[in-house]
Amino acid sequence: MVLGGEPHRTAYRRSARRVPTRKVTVTDSENARIREFAERLIGADSSAWTATFAQVPRHHFAPSFYAMTGGGWKEVKDGDPGYLDGVYSDAALTTQTDDKGIPNSSSSEPSLMLAMLEALNVRPGDAVFELGTGTGYNAALLCARLGDARVVSVDVDEELVRVARDRLAELGYSPTLAAGDGAAGYPEKAPYDRLIATARLRSVPRAFLEQSADGAVMVVPIGFGVARLSVTGKAEADGHFMPVPAHFMPRRAEGAAPRFAELETQEARPTSVNVAEVLDRLSFPLSLVMPDYTSCTWVDDDGTPSAFGLWTGDGSTATATVTGKVRQTGPRHLWDELEQLAVTFEDIGSVSREDFGIIVTPDGQRVWYGAEDGPSWALTAE
Ligand SMILES: C[S@@+](CC[C@H](N)C(=O)[O-])C[C@H]1O[C@@H](n2cnc3c(N)ncnc32)[C@H](O)[C@@H]1O
Structure with a gap:
């Protein structure tokens, strides 16, 4: 599975300004549906946002969306069965995919x-x-x-x-x-x-x-x-x-492709880390240490995972088989970093996001775990 990696542009382009006019009519039944959606969303603790969510029709901004089916993405349009149920549910709506079929915009x-x-x-x-x-x-x-x-x-x-x-x-x-x-x-x-x-x-x-x-x-x-x-x-x-x-x-930005081909001739080293378990349990801290990482899984004919791949936008790439054989290349040694993370969190069963903090100074940015002087990791500058 490949995510992101499109080039980004830095110059601003303003599209022509138009004089806004209120052209949309929201029917009574749509209004009732939007109000009900807002109330369901906010639950018992109604807040100032309840009125706001009840005021803005989500369907106006997503007149169609893409739903994943067995055969790939299927466009669901206003008027299609399930359209309004989808729009007024608590689901992300994929509204655009790139030429490889990878979502690149959503609500x-x-x-x-x-x-x-x-x-x-x-x-x-x-x-x-x-x-x-x-x-x-x-x-x-x-x-x-x-x-x-x-x-x-x-x-x-x-x-x-x-x-x-x-x-x-x-x-x-x-x-x-x-x-x-x-x-x-x-x-x-x-x-x-x-x-x-x-x-x-x-x-x-x-x-x-x-x-x-x-x-x-x-x-x-x-x-x-x-x-x-x-x-x-x-x-x-x-x-x-x-x-x-x-x-x-x-964020869409330039990213290097994974260098799997380079690893084919490389001698593997052993690892004692259970890669699948770490990728699952530590996916949040891993996403902080390597915020632009992408991972993929190779599966056998019967669907059983045989190996995992990991790469970051600078081209660092690593693979590990389920039998514990690791190869890595590029400026960062991604499996070494993953193993370090596994050591840091080895006695901690479940890792909660709210136990992490972030500190930004003119010299750099760090995320920390537990306390400001606890384990910490430098973030890559945008
Ligand atoms: C989850 S969608 C945003 C949802 C949006 N706020 C809404 O209410 O529909 C993420 C958006 O970020 C945009 N995006 C990605 N990289 C960006 C960048 N470098 N600068 C600005 N926008 C970017 C994408 O084009 C995409 O439309």
Whole structure:
């Protein structure tokens, strides 16, 4: 399985601004469905976001989505059986795939969006920056809550931005949208009181810190978790990982292909680590140590795994067979790092995201486990 790896562009491209007009009519039955969805999502603890989720029609931003079937992706369109049930469920909706059929844009699980928006703790008047416009649904929720003049959202995909701009305008919202690498922020509208990313990052982008107002809050997916950070000084921030699991699409950036061919002639060394167990139990800390890692599994004819592969964006590649034979190449020795992780966590049964923290200083970024002076790992700069 291969994820991400597309080139990214750093220059901003603004698509033509259109005067927003409210063109969409939401029927009474759709309205009832949206309200019921919002209430179900929020549960007993209704919050200011209940009204916001009840106000913004998700189906407007996902007029179709792709569902995985035995034969690959199947497009489910507005009007098809199951369409509205899918849109008003707590599921991520794949809304775009690349030419290899790999999803590269989606509307995230609503409960995860809610958890991240709650963590963002917006106050009236806050200026918000979002990396990852996607369908525009999250941007619409922010516009509904804060007013569109306070919202800036950037997506690397120019066409997605164009479509999101139109859909937002149809609901009467005209936030600032731009196409480009969101890791560069959007300096023209800085500083921001709140910054949120809805694509997986390797670390907090330097531009996020530079474009933060004093006391800003950031909610950023790093690895398979979401970190909530408070800005504590110039280029300084710290915070914790939220308990919620998150498997966002990786930020689109240049990534090297795995170097499996090079390993074929290499002598294997033994490992005593149970690779499958580590990849499963320690997938979260592994995603922090190697935030851009991709793994794959080779299976026998009967579907039994025979070997695992792991690679990172710098081309470091490693394989391990289920019988414990390891090969690795590239600038990083990925299995050595994985074995180290297995030692650190050998006496810890289940690893909870909220036991991890993050600290950002002008000299670098680290995640720590348990306590600031506990085991820690440097994050790769974006
Ligand atoms: C999970 S989707 C975002 C969901 C979106 N917030 C919504 O409400 O629909 C992730 C998005 O991040 C975008 N993305 C990936 N790399 C990016 C980058 N370097 N800069 C900005 N956006 C990026 C993708 O194009 C994709 O649309």
